[in-house]
Amino acid sequence: xxxxxxxxxxxxxxxxxxxxxxxxxxxxxxxxxxxxxxxxxxxxxxxxxxxxxxxxxxxxxxxxxxxxxxxxxxxxxxxxxxxxxxxxxxxxxxxxxxxxxxxxxxxxxxxxxxxxxxxxxxxxxxxxxxxxxxxxxxxxxxxxxxxxxxxxxxxxxxxxxxxxxxxxxxxxxxxxxxxxxxxxxxxxxxxxxxxxxxxxxxxxxxxxxxxxxxxxxxxxxxxxxxxxxxxxxxxxxxxxxxxxxxxxxxxxxxxxxxxxxxxxxxxxxxxxxxxxxxxxxxxxxxxxxxxxxxxxxxxxxxxxxxxxxxxxxxxxxxxxxxxxxxxxxxxxxxxxxxxxxxxxxxxxxxxxxxxxxxxxxxxxxxxxxxxxxxxxxxxxxxxxxxxxxxxx
Amino acid sequence: xxxxxxxxxxxxxxxxxxxxxxxxxxxxxxxxxxxxxxxxxxxxxxxxxxxxxxxxxxxxxxxxxxxxxxxxxxxxxxxxxxxxxxxxxxxxxxxxxxxxxxxxxxxxxxxxxxxxxxxxxxxxxxxxxxxxxxxxxxxxxxxxxxxxxxxxxxxxxxxxxxxxxxxxxxxxxxxxxxxxxxxxxxxxxxxxxxxxxxxxxxxxxxxxxxxxxxxxxxxxxxxxxxxxxxxxxxxxxxxxxxxxxxxxx
Numbered sequence: 001x002x003x004x005x006x007x008x009x010x011x012x013x014x015x016x017x018x019x020x021x022x023x024x025x026x027x028x029x030x031x032x033x034x035x036x037x038x039x040x041x042x043x044x045x046x047x048x049x050x051x052x053x054x055x056x057x058x059x060x061x062x063x064x065x066x067x068x069x070x071x072x073x074x075x076x077x078x079x080x081x082x083x084x085x086x087x088x089x090x091x092x093x094x095x096x097x098x099x100x101x102x103x104x105x106x107x108x109x110x111x112x113x114x115x116x117x118x119x120x121x122x123x124x125x126x127x128x129x130x131x132x133x134x135x136x137x138x139x140x141x142x143x144x145x146x147x148x149x150x151x152x153x154x155x156x157x158x159x160x161x162x163x164x165x166x167x168x169x170x171x172x173x174x175x176x177x178x179x180x181x182x183x184x185x186x187x188x189x190x191x192x193x194x195x196x197x198x199x200x201x202x203x204x205x206x207x208x209x210x211x212x213x214x215x216x217x218x219x220x221x222x223x224x225x226x227x228x229x230x231x232x233x234x235x236x237x238x239x240x241x242x243x244x245x246x247x248x249x250x251x252x253x254x255x256x257x258x259x260x261x262x263x264x265x266x267x268x269x270x271x272x273x274x275x276x277x278x279x280x281x282x283x284x285x286x287x288x289x290x291x292x293x294x295x296x297x298x299x300x301x302x303x304x305x306x307x308x309x310x311x312x313x314x315x316x317x318x319x320x321x322x323x324x325x326x327x328x329x330x331x332x333x334x335x336x337x338x339x340x341x342x343x344x345x346x347x348x349x350x351x352x353x354x355x356x357x358x359x360x361x362x363x364x365x366x367x368x369x370x371x372x373x374x375x376x377x378x379x380x381x382x383x384x385x386x387x388x389x390x391x392x
Numbered sequence: 393x394x395x396x397x398x399x400x401x402x403x404x405x406x407x408x409x410x411x412x413x414x415x416x417x418x419x420x421x422x423x424x425x426x427x428x429x430x431x432x433x434x435x436x437x438x439x440x441x442x443x444x445x446x447x448x449x450x451x452x453x454x455x456x457x458x459x460x461x462x463x464x465x466x467x468x469x470x471x472x473x474x475x476x477x478x479x480x481x482x483x484x485x486x487x488x489x490x491x492x493x494x495x496x497x498x499x500x501x502x503x504x505x506x507x508x509x510x511x512x513x514x515x516x517x518x519x520x521x522x523x524x525x526x527x528x529x530x531x532x533x534x535x536x537x538x539x540x541x542x543x544x545x546x547x548x549x550x551x552x553x554x555x556x557x558x559x560x561x562x563x564x565x566x567x568x569x570x571x572x573x574x575x576x577x578x579x580x581x582x583x584x585x586x587x588x589x590x591x592x593x594x595x596x597x598x599x600x601x602x603x604x605x606x607x608x609x610x611x612x613x614x615x616x617x618x619x620x621x622x623x624x625x626x627x628x629x630x631x632x633x634x635x636x637x638x639x640x641x
Contacts, residue, residue, distance in 0.1 A: 210506035292449055293486035297500035297552060298475035307499065311490050387490075 042359065057355045058083070064350055066341045068257050079351050086346035087368060093260060093342065094329040094372075097267040101328060104268060105275025112280045123276065131273035136334055138270055143262035143338045150258075153249050164243060164250060170261065171243035174254040180237035184230055191226035195219040259340035263332065271328045275321065282317035283309060314387050322380035326373045333369075343368060399458075400425045400556060400587055401446060406455035408441065415441050416452065417611040423556075428588045430598040430619075433608035434634060439591045442608070443558045446589070447478045460555055476504060479549030483561040485541045487533040493520070493544050494529040497551045505552065512551070519547040523577050539570030543577055550581075557581070559590040595638060599623065607631045 012018050046053055058080035065075055070088040073081055111123035130138070148167065151157065156164040156171075164171040202213040231237070243253030286309050294304040336345035348365045352358060401423040408416040415438045423429060431439045444450040445457060448464055448471045457464040459474045488496050497516035501507040507515075520526045523543035525536075533541055542562060549557060559578065563571045575597050582588055582601040592598070598605050598619055605622040607615045607630075615622070615631045623639075626632045 206506075207502065207509040210502070210508045212506070287486075289482060289484055289486035290488065293482065293488070295449060296447055296475060296478075296480035296482075297548070298472055298504040299500060300472065303503050307503065308488055308490075312488075 051356060053357070053360070055360055057357055057360070060355075062351070062354075064354070066346060067339075068260060068341055079355065082351050083343075083347050083364070086341060086343035089340070089346070090329075090332055090335075090342040090344075090368075091372075093263055093267065093332050093335065093340065096264050097271065097328050097332065098325050100264070100268040101271035101275055101324075104272035106279050108272055108276035109279025109283070112276060113283060127273045127276050130269055131277075135266060135270045135331055136337060139262055139266040139334055139338055142265045143258065147258040147262055153245060156245075156250075162240075162242060164245075166250075167258070168249055168255075169258045170256045171250045172254045172256075173240035173242045174252070175238050176241055178237050178239050180234040184234040184237040187226055187230040187234070191222055191230075195222055198222070257340075259335070259338050262338055263335050263340045267328055267331060270331075271324055274324050274327075278317050278320045278324065279313075282313035285316045286312045311387065315384065318380060318384045318387065322377055322384075325376055325380070329372055329376065330369060398425075399423060400460055401589075402456070402458040403442075403446075404456040404458075406442075406445065406452045406457060408438075408445065408450065408452045408454075415611050416445070419455070419611075419613060421606075421613070423587065423589065425555075426585050426587055428582045428586075428601050428603050429590065429606060430602040430604075431589065431591045431606045431608060432593060432595070432598070432634075432638075433614075437608040438611040439608050440560050443480075443560060443589050443591055446556075446558060447475050447480055449480075476552060477555045478558060479552055479554035479556070480558045480560065481542070481545050481549055481562045483564050485533070485538075485545045485565075487541055487545055487548070489533050492530050492532055493525070493536070496533065496544060497548045500548070501551050515553075516547070516551050519550045520544070522550075522580070523547045524573075537570060538566045539573045542566065542570075542574045546574075546577055546581070556587045556589070559588065559592065561591050561593075563592065563594060593638065595623070607634065609634070 043053075059078050061076055062079050062082045063075050064082075066073055066082065066085055068089060069085050070092060071081075071085060073085050108123045108126060111119045112127065114120050114123075150165060150167045153164075153166045153168055156166040158164050162173050198218060199215050202215045206212055241252050243250040243255070290308055290312065291304060294308050299307065332342055333344040335342035336349055339345065343365060348361055352361045355361070399422045401421070403419050403421040406416055406419040407414070419438075419442060421442075431443070433439050441450055445452045446459060446464075460477050462470050462473050464470060464474055487493075488499065491499065494513060494516055497520065498509065498512040501512040501515065502509055505512075517526055517529065520529055523546055525540055525543055525547075528536060528540060528544075533544065536544065546562075562578070563574050566574060571594070575594060578588075578590070578597065579601055590597075590602075602619045604616055605619050606613055607622070607626075607628075609630050615626065615628050617627075622631075623635065626635055
């Protein structure tokens with residue numbers, strides 16, 4: 001009775017919907033005021049110091065060289081071009097790192113629970129040591145301790161005078177397309193498609209008739225035969241450009257710069273320790289009863305792993321795996337410490353120094369990492385949904 | 393090999409230790425084709441361990457186990473051969489949660505027996521009908537009740553067309569009202585002549601279908617007899633005490 005006698009305002013204050021709307025409005029207003037203050041403050045400061053704003057600098061000539069470029073580039077290209085060169089270098093080392101860290105990580109993770117005592121202990125020590133040393137130190141280790149002790153170009157380590165390893169990097173023959181190359185490539189693509197079709201056919205036949213087919217060896221046979229026989233039939237369509245020592249360095253061929261190698265190794269090894277633990281915990285998260293059911297039904301160890309354990313471990317492994325892939329991509333920005341020309345080093349480093357347009361450049365760089373990360377995690381979420389369990 | 397025809401399972405002086413702990417002590421057991429055996433006893437007496445040794449989920453250290461003429465040793469081929477012929481139902485069902493009920497049932501026939509998928513599915517449907525849940529074939533285990541899951545697990549084992557079925561406390565994890573639906577399926581299976589070894593505390597089931605009841609305590613077979621004699625006239629004091637506790641309420 002007493003409660004009902006309250007006037008309109010008091011009733012509004014105690015209404016949960018009105019209350020939550022009110023507080024949200026207050027927070028939003030505060031946030032807007034904060035942002036506006038910062039922006040106007042920045043504009044005034046830039047104005048008084050005479051720093052130009054806007055993205056006009058992207059079309060000015062850069063005037064500096066970059067040690068590794070996946071697209072055509074030299075000093076006369078624009079700052080806009082340096083952005084893409086840096087971006088591609090970042091994507092290159094991230095992609096290489098993700099693939100190799102996954103392969104190595106799965107191997108380490110499976111070894112960690114192997115029945116083989118030695119393998120188990122080695123991978124345990126590997127994980128415990130390497131994930132507890134800071135990544136930057138590991139990059140320095142590979143760059144300064146390992147790669148800098150390699151011989152000078154003149155005394156290169158060599159494999160059959162075709163591959164050379166020295167302090168400047170790894171030099172390899174570069175394949176070059178000759179006439180007949182398109183035909184040869186078409187043959188190879190056809191063979192790969194053929195192998196896929198064969199695999200699906202063999203699986204269908206196994207399901208329908210129970211007969212098995214040696215898919216692996218048949219596929220290897222088809223691919224090798226196409227590669228070798230096709231090479232000669234199409235008239236040797238690939239020639240190699242061999243690296244040669246001219247003066248102080250090698251010319252020709254293909255090369256991996258030591259900065260890329262050091263960064264790639266460090267990212268791979270550091271991230272593989274985390275992936276190893278994710279794989280181990282994923283496999284161990286599958287209840288032991290599943291293993292017993294498989295054995296009681298007569299499934300062998302390989303079938304048990306592939307048909308029952310891994311599909312279930314997968315759904316536990318994917319979310320943490322995603323964050324490792326994101327970490328690796330973001331960690332690749334440590335490249336700047338050894339001068340690998342990634343996005344941060346080339347764009348948020350050199351370009352920023354030369355133009356002074358910190359806000360634009362840092363914003364663009366952040367947006368790039370944000371976009372890459374969101375794309376990776378969108379893909380992984382889609383994949384996760386596909387392997388999720390139906391509970392009810 | 394004189395027993396080959398007569399006995400489908402033979403345990404001869406089987407001993408097993410967990411570290412220092414002696415779980416199975418000189419177990420001797422012969423099971424005839426079509427015989428239905430119920431094994432009871434207090435927890436920790438080694439009943440589960442004994443039947444789990446028969447399909448090598450546990451390894452025995454001494455003695456000889458022969459199943460369907462195959463000696464159970466460390467030879468992977470022998471182990472695989474025995475597991476094909478021996479079905480097992482677990483206390484916690486252990487269905488594969490990422491596969492549908494039908495896929496649970498066809499997995500082993502397809503991959504172990506190398507059976508065509510169509511044939512495997514037809515057989516699976518036959519057994520799902522027998523356990524009275526053909527309409528759940530395309531659901532996932534997580535969508536079923538405990539009793540339904542256990543019946544799927546029985547169907548899954550039967551799809552391998554085993555010669556022997558082992559039941560390891562199949563009703564212990566179930567709600568009271570679901571126990572009956574599982575026991576009904578097991579009774580039917582027993583009446584059709586399946587060789588069964590069943591660890592259970594369901595004494596009603598033992599009285600109804602068992603040819604022999606075995607009482608185990610502290611890793612030994614204390615007493616075994618036909619159900620009538622076993623329940624009405626137990627010989628050892630340990631059995632009497634156990635029965636008074638199980639049947640006393």
